[in-house]
Amino acid sequence: MSGEEEENAAELKIGDEFLKAKCLMNCEVAIILEHKYEQLQQMADDPMNQVSQVFEKSLQYVKRFSRYKNPDAVRQAREILSRYQLAEFELCVLGNLCPETVEEAIAMVPSMKSRGRALDEEAIEKVLNDLSMIKKFD
Amino acid sequence: MFLKVQLPWNVIIPAESLDTKGLMLQKSIIIRLLDDFSTKKATKDLGYFLAVTTLDHIGEGKVRQHTGDVLFPVLFSCVTFKPLRGEILEGVVHKILKHGVFLRSGPIENIYLSNQKMSDYKYVPGENPIFMNDKLSKIEKDVVVRFSVIGTKYIEVEREFQAVVSLEGDFLGPVS
Numbered sequence: 001m002s003g004e005e006e007e008n009a010a011e012l013k014i015g016d017e018f019l020k021a022k023c024l025m026n027c028e029v030a031i032i033l034e035h036k037y038e039q040l041q042q043m044a045d046d047p048m049n050q051v052s053q054v055f056e057k058s059l060q061y062v063k064r065f066s067r068y069k070n071p072d073a074v075r076q077a078r079e080i081l082s083r084y085q086l087a088e089f090e091l092c093v094l095g096n097l098c099p100e101t102v103e104e105a106i107a108m109v110p111s112m113k114s115r116g117r118a119l120d121e122e123a124i125e126k127v128l129n130d131l132s133m134i135k136k137f138d
Numbered sequence: 139m140f141l142k143v144q145l146p147w148n149v150i151i152p153a154e155s156l157d158t159k160g161l162m163l164q165k166s167i168i169i170r171l172l173d174d175f176s177t178k179k180a181t182k183d184l185g186y187f188l189a190v191t192t193l194d195h196i197g198e199g200k201v202r203q204h205t206g207d208v209l210f211p212v213l214f215s216c217v218t219f220k221p222l223r224g225e226i227l228e229g230v231v232h233k234i235l236k237h238g239v240f241l242r243s244g245p246i247e248n249i250y251l252s253n254q255k256m257s258d259y260k261y262v263p264g265e266n267p268i269f270m271n272d273k274l275s276k277i278e279k280d281v282v283v284r285f286s287v288i289g290t291k292y293i294e295v296e297r298e299f300q301a302v303v304s305l306e307g308d309f310l311g312p313v314s
Binding site for chain 1: 242
């Protein structure tokens with residue numbers, strides 16, 4: 001990123017590191033951190049003492065803010081979202097916030113409506129429908 | 139936003155931990171890497187460092203002159219969290235002041251929502267002060283709020299991020 005003033009996630013203007021790196025949904029981070037925590041549990045009696053504050057706070061956060069709990073549902077959510085022409089960042093915002101209507105989805109991810117995108121309201125509606133199906137079987 | 143990143147780092151193994159071979163050396167490299175990783179805490183570009191997920195490659199060690207320590211180039215994957223301007227996030231209210239509230243989201247504690255950025259909400263003083271609007275929507279301690287990030291700042295000395303956020307926009311505010 002050249003200048004901080006330019007950063008604007010609403011327009012998908014984000015740092016180069018985000019374009020190279022993979023974005024993760026809260027539920028995916030929850031699986032990774034919980035697995036890490038279990039590994040520590042096997043090695044130490046008091047695993048919370050072994051982890052950094054950053055780890056602890058993040059684990060608590062993603063446990064509370066995961067829309068999908070079981071690993072199959074998490075995998076399915078990413079699979080469904082990947083079918084549409086969404087940037088990694090947009091995909092994760094939708095998976096994290098699970099908007100219920102097209103208007104809400106566009107308010108959460110305004111870049112979806114920018115010019116030159118193949119996503120019309122019908123397509124967005126379909127994404128939300130597909131996502132809500134997973135939630136039911138979770 | 140949470141990120142999965144692959145990073146190249148150098149891990150320095152002190153000369154005295156080098157007398158055993160093979161597995162022990164690999165173990166020292168991992169321990170050293172995990173240690174360096176949690177000490178690093180955060181960087182401006184990638185945000186907070188949460189956890190190392192895999193150690194992908196250990197390169198050829200190079201002996202450093204004078205000390206005899208060995209430097210190993212390693213490649214590993216990790217998870218980080220960085221707040222972005224323009225991003226919409228959810229957080230939990232942890233402190234209410236007269237002029238605004240503080241929230242936490244992910245590893246960040248210092249997320250400030252000023253009263254000016256939620257102008258329809260009014261401060262209601264009391265033993266447990268809250269913010270409330272005409273529709274009786276309440277922002278109180280431990281409530282989940284959805285907000286947009288309008289500014290972020292990285293404090294190098296503390297290796298912490300701060301963010302200022304706003305409720306101006308559709309579908310933002312307390313989440314039931």
